[in-house]
Amino acid sequence: MGSSANRLINRPILASVHTEAFRHNLNRIRELAPESKIWSVVKAKAYGHTLEAAFKGLESTDGFALLDIADAQWLRDHGWAGRILLLEGLFHPDELETAVKLNCDLVVHSEKQVEWLQSHQNYPGHPLNIFLKLNSGMNRLGFRPEQYREAFHRLHAARYHMHHMTHFANADQVDRLPTVGEQFECFEKAIDGLQAPTSLANSAAILWHRNMLGDWVRPGIMLYGVSPTGSFADIVRSDLQAVMELRSEIIDIQHLKKGEHVGYGGRYEAPEDMRIGVIACGYADGYPRHAKDGTPVWVASAGPDGDDVICPIVGQVSMDMLTIDLRGAPNANIGSLVELWGGEVPVDDVAQMSGTIGYELICALAPRVPVVIK
Structure with a gap:
């Protein structure tokens, strides 16, 4: 990160979003699903990466899929003229006018939504694209098989452009x-x-079920270089790249004697005299409070030969800080650069050590963490 970042922000913590990694991952999806068009899923502010970064890095996608109509408005305001899919459709009939104005495609998953659209079937000059969702067994959203055909015929008769859609629970x-x-x-x-055209495959299906892709695929987590299963091996095998990198610095070093403890609750006891590095990152930044001892942190140029090393977390993660074991990092000092997750430390590895999934960590990046788009 260096001193230039310190001149811009108070705390030395920074999330970097790499648009070239976005482009690389999108190209890999095109290689895996060459006959399908791509909905790039950018809900939850692009999984915590910001819409701005996603728009810049994924501008060659066939369409963006999201939840909030305000995000659709943002994309239109910033020049996106391609297709936009509202993944949960309309939440209220009053949104239909805005959806028409923004030329959004709509997922339809409930009887109420069908009724709203039927009552506006003569909306002048705007035959919307509808992705009718089938509940094929996930039991979350969608029409059950015995209800599906009737809903399809009703919307088709109302002159909407129909598409078929479902979502896999266990791909x-x-x-x-x-x-x-x-x-x-x-x-x-x-x-x-x-x-009608079809849309079935999420990230996991694109990776492992390429005979079930459909005309439109809907990659989410793989666009961000994170595994659907939580295994970093999936990312390596699929040649995907981490898009987000969360870095900070060591802000203090404590010298512990054998038997002394670290942090709240004294969870970690020093097995010998040792150095502990204190890092400016905690759960108020979005780092998981439940990270176990041994969770990896990358420290730059800290090894005995000036090489980069991985140091394990020791002690409870607190609101603003976490602590690491520096026994393998004799060159680490105050100001040493660290990576909490990114290209050196897979977010999936952090998630596994914290009893969660990579999705949650990248989406939970706190608003107080500065984000730079590269």
């Missing part, structure tokens, strides 16, 4: 019900004879 696992195969079979039966 990242082989031993959980419903299986991808079961859901795909349900989908095929439900849409039989109803000619």
Whole structure:
């Protein structure tokens, strides 16, 4: 990070979002799904990466998929003329006028939404694209198979441009019900004879079920270089790159004697005389409070030969700080650069050591953390 960053912000913590990594990951998805168009999923402010960065890095996508109509407005205001999909459709009928004005595609998953659209079937000159969602076994959103065809015919008769859609519950696992195969079979039966483009595959399906992609794929987490399963090996095998990098610095060093403890609750006891590095990052920055002892932190040029090293967290993560074991980092000092997650420390590894998933960590980056788009 260096002194230039310190002149700009008070605390030496910074999240960097790499737009070139976005481009790389999008290109990998095109290689994996060459016959499909791509909805780049940018809900939750692009999984914590900011819409601005996602728009810059994913500008060659076929469309953006998101939840909030305010985000659709932002994309239009900043020059995006391509397709936008509202993944949960309309939350209130009053939003329809705005959706039409912004030329949004709509997911339709409930009877109420069908009624709202039927009552506006003659909206002048704007035959919206509808992605009708089938509940093929996930039991979250969508029409059950016995209800689906009627909903399709009603909206088709109202002259909407129809598409078929479902969502896989377990594309990242082989031993959980419903299986991808079961859901795909349900989908095929439900849409039989109803000619329209399809959208099925999330990130996990793109990686492992490429015979079930559909005309539109919906990559989310893989766009950000994070694994659907929580295993960094998936990222390596798929040649994806981490987009977000969270870095800070060592702000103090404590010299502990054997038997002394570190942090709240004294969770860690020094097994020998040792140095402890204090880092300006805590749970108020979005770092997981439940990170276990041993969670990796990368420290630049801290090894015995000036090489970069991984140092383990020791002690409870607090609101503004965490502490690491510097026994393997004799050159670490106040001001040493550290990475909490990114290209050196996979966010999936941090998540596994914290009893959560990478999705949660990147989405939970706190507003107080400065973000720079590169």
